[in-house]
Amino acid sequence: MARLECINMQLVKRTTDRLCHYWAAVWAENIKEWKLELTYKADFARSLIDPVVYLLPYLLYGIALVGGRESESLRNLVGTADIITFITLGYVFIGFLNMALWAMGFSLRKEQFYGTLESVFAAPVPRWVFTMGMALHSILHQLLMIGVQIVFIILIFSIKINPIGLLPTLLIIALMLVALYGIGMFMASFTLIFKQGGLVSEALASILMILTPIAYPLAVLPVFMQKLALFVPTTYGILGTRHFLMGERIGFTLREAFVRLGMLSLLWVAFGLTVFWIIDRWTRRSGTLGHY
Amino acid sequence: MSGDSTVPALECRDVVKQFRRGRGFKKKVIRAVDGATLTLYPGELFGLLGPNGAGKTTLVRCIATLLIPDAGTIRVLGHDVFKDALFCRQQIGLLTSGERTLYWKLSARDNLKFFAALYGLTGKERDKRIEYLLGLLGLQEVANERLERYSSGMKQKVSLARAMLHDPKLLLLDEPTLGLDPQFGRFIRGFIKEELNKKQGKTILLTTHYMDEADELCARIAFINQGRIVDIKSPEEYKRDIPHKEILKVRCLGQFDGELLKGVSGIERVSAEFNDGVTTLNIVAERAEMVLSEVIEAVRARTRILGVDVQEPTLEDVFIYMTGTSLGADTKEEHETQYQD
Numbered sequence: 001m002a003r004l005e006c007i008n009m010q011l012v013k014r015t016t017d018r019l020c021h022y023w024a025a026v027w028a029e030n031i032k033e034w035k036l037e038l039t040y041k042a043d044f045a046r047s048l049i050d051p052v053v054y055l056l057p058y059l060l061y062g063i064a065l066v067g068g069r070e071s072e073s074l075r076n077l078v079g080t081a082d083i084i085t086f087i088t089l090g091y092v093f094i095g096f097l098n099m100a101l102w103a104m105g106f107s108l109r110k111e112q113f114y115g116t117l118e119s120v121f122a123a124p125v126p127r128w129v130f131t132m133g134m135a136l137h138s139i140l141h142q143l144l145m146i147g148v149q150i151v152f153i154i155l156i157f158s159i160k161i162n163p164i165g166l167l168p169t170l171l172i173i174a175l176m177l178v179a180l181y182g183i184g185m186f187m188a189s190f191t192l193i194f195k196q197g198g199l200v201s202e203a204l205a206s207i208l209m210i211l212t213p214i215a216y217p218l219a220v221l222p223v224f225m226q227k228l229a230l231f232v233p234t235t236y237g238i239l240g241t242r243h244f245l246m247g248e249r250i251g252f253t254l255r256e257a258f259v260r261l262g263m264l265s266l267l268w269v270a271f272g273l274t275v276f277w278i279i280d281r282w283t284r285r286s287g288t289l290g291h292y
Numbered sequence: 293m294s295g296d297s298t299v300p301a302l303e304c305r306d307v308v309k310q311f312r313r314g315r316g317f318k319k320k321v322i323r324a325v326d327g328a329t330l331t332l333y334p335g336e337l338f339g340l341l342g343p344n345g346a347g348k349t350t351l352v353r354c355i356a357t358l359l360i361p362d363a364g365t366i367r368v369l370g371h372d373v374f375k376d377a378l379f380c381r382q383q384i385g386l387l388t389s390g391e392r393t394l395y396w397k398l399s400a401r402d403n404l405k406f407f408a409a410l411y412g413l414t415g416k417e418r419d420k421r422i423e424y425l426l427g428l429l430g431l432q433e434v435a436n437e438r439l440e441r442y443s444s445g446m447k448q449k450v451s452l453a454r455a456m457l458h459d460p461k462l463l464l465l466d467e468p469t470l471g472l473d474p475q476f477g478r479f480i481r482g483f484i485k486e487e488l489n490k491k492q493g494k495t496i497l498l499t500t501h502y503m504d505e506a507d508e509l510c511a512r513i514a515f516i517n518q519g520r521i522v523d524i525k526s527p528e529e530y531k532r533d534i535p536h537k538e539i540l541k542v543r544c545l546g547q548f549d550g551e552l553l554k555g556v557s558g559i560e561r562v563s564a565e566f567n568d569g570v571t572t573l574n575i576v577a578e579r580a581e582m583v584l585s586e587v588i589e590a591v592r593a594r595t596r597i598l599g600v601d602v603q604e605p606t607l608e609d610v611f612i613y614m615t616g617t618s619l620g621a622d623t624k625e626e627h628e629t630q631y632q633d
């Protein structure tokens with residue numbers, strides 16, 4: 001009995017040591033990305049300001065069409081009329097989606113260009129750690145961008161959100177990010193084997209973008225697309241967020257939303273990791289890893 | 293188990309690695325490594341010597357788990373690199389030959405910090421190790437500058453520091469002096485031999501296509517050619533075992549060829565090089581002193597002798613003797629088999 005416990009303790013210690021090591025690697029990857037990004041300060045500043053510049057026309061266009069910031073037809077569809085908040089929240093989501101599909105998908109490709117992919121892959125951490133580090137950097141970058149966007153929008157228009165909804169919003173977004181990580185792993189493996197992996201990214205990005213009710217309510221999609229949209233993790237993210245923050249009516253219960261999103265996240269992560277594992281094997285057999 | 297000195301630091305057995313190139317009619321299979329077997333014992337400085345395209349880098353990449361061999365086994369400190377990849381990567385310090393293996397936009401210190409975390413070093417322990425290595429390699433003053441401003445010799449020093457971060461037992465150094473000027477080359481060679489091997493007792497696999505480097509550094513050398521390991525011996529054994537033992541070099545005025553020494557017995561082979569009015573006769577003989585007087589007489593009968601020199605065979609001579617190709621030659625693509633399907 002005592003021996004068994006001892007072995008258990010050792011196992012626990014080894015596992016925690018290992019997890020600490022992996023976490024340190026994830027963090028180091030994140031820090032390294034920030035340092036690399038900040039070597040070009042002008043580009044960095046632009047990456048924060050550009051989104052705001054792109055968002056403004058949408059908002060003004062919306063106001064022009066509706067003739068004010070309140071839309072009766074939007075109220076009929078989703079139960080809230082404030083188009084500014086509606087569009088802003090949706091726009092913020094496009095950022096997250098882009099992050100999963102581009103930043104993460106291209107993380108390993110970027111290392112390939114630097115020439116550092118092999119040095120990094122020779123280190124004693126599993127490959128998913130690197131994409132995780134990239135994901136962390138992208139999320140933080142994204143949050144910073146969102147912060148800038150929100151400040152600008154508030155300065156110009158003021159947005160009305162329900163502060164009590166912030167906590168559940170963060171929860172549902174965190175869950176969605178897990179799913180996006182899975183999608184990101186999937187994209188990362190594609191860019192490792194196809195030099196034109198960007199095309200796959202683009203196609204997938206377009207599909208997800210159309211299916212996710214970002215700039216419009218779910219109800220305006222054709223029925224079969226509404227059904228498909230229910231398999232897309234970002235749908236739950238955006239609908240949940242708007243529900244919590246501005247009281248959008250959604251066609252399912254909150255419990256359903258969390259359960260489905262949880263399952264989608266699991267599925268995507270399992271799928272992404274599996275595809276990545278297979279492709280990593282394949283590149284090491286065929287010797288195409290160092291090429292670009 | 294890994295502390296046991298009888299366990300080889302590295303063991304490759306019948307390793308085969310093929311690459312497929314092209315499609316359809318042009319499909320080719322390249323046997324980059326063709327049944328390589330070698331064993332490195334703890335503390336050994338072992339050379340893998342061969343011309344361009346011989347398969348050195350491919351073998352190193354297989355050992356470092358960056359490639360999966362098609363056949364054969366590789367063990368690091370008794371652990372299979374395929375089954376126990378994470379353990380083995382922790383034991384290996386890798387220096388790859390390409391220049392771009394670090395982040396050029398980051399400083400040396402930032403590069404080292406990043407890689408240290410990947411190898412499980414954090415906090416004070418990490419900072420101490422980095423400062424120690426920067427000091428050891430004389431990089432402290434430039435450590436905060438971006439690598440893009442470094443010379444290639446300095447970048448190579450940073451790469452060496454990176455390979456040593458986690459104090460690995462086994463170092464894989466792929467062409468560590470490639471493209472460096474003689475001064476840096478000398479520094480790196482001295483560092484590898486004196487500091488890494490003698491002082492720190494590291495087991496080192498060093499690949500190179502420079503004869504002198506292998507000769508100077510390595511206790512044992514594997515000759516590799518077209519993916520096959522031709523032989524493994526010490527430099528002295530190689531030189532002793534080739535049939536021609538010594539080379540007598542005679543420099544004389546005017547242009548002559550081997551005919552000049554026609555009557556001299558005991559000569560195995562003569563070659564002549566003519567340059568700036570001076571001929572150098574390379575006379576291969578069992579023992580130089582046996583033919584010396586006769587050669588001098590024969591030459592003096594025709595012209596003036598400018599100098600006489602007896603040389604031991606170099607590893608280059610050995611390599612040419614064993615493989616028929618010179619080390620300077622590029623054997624890439626030569627051993628490809630072509631398939632049509």
Ligand SMILES: Nc1ncnc2c1ncn2[C@@H]1O[C@H](COP(=O)(O)OP(=O)(O)OP(=O)(O)O)[C@@H](O)[C@H]1O
Nearest residue numbers: 287288311324343344345346347348349350624625
């Ligand atoms: N990833 C790859 N895909 C296809 N062929 C490859 C690949 N890597 C190496 N080769 C081929 O395998 C052979 C051995 O190459 P390798 O790089 O191992 O030689 P090397 O001894 O390191 O030569 P060098 O001195 O040029 O570095 C060469 O013919 C090379 O073209």
Ligand SMILES: [Mg+2]
Nearest residue numbers: 348349350389
């Ligand atoms: Mg090479």
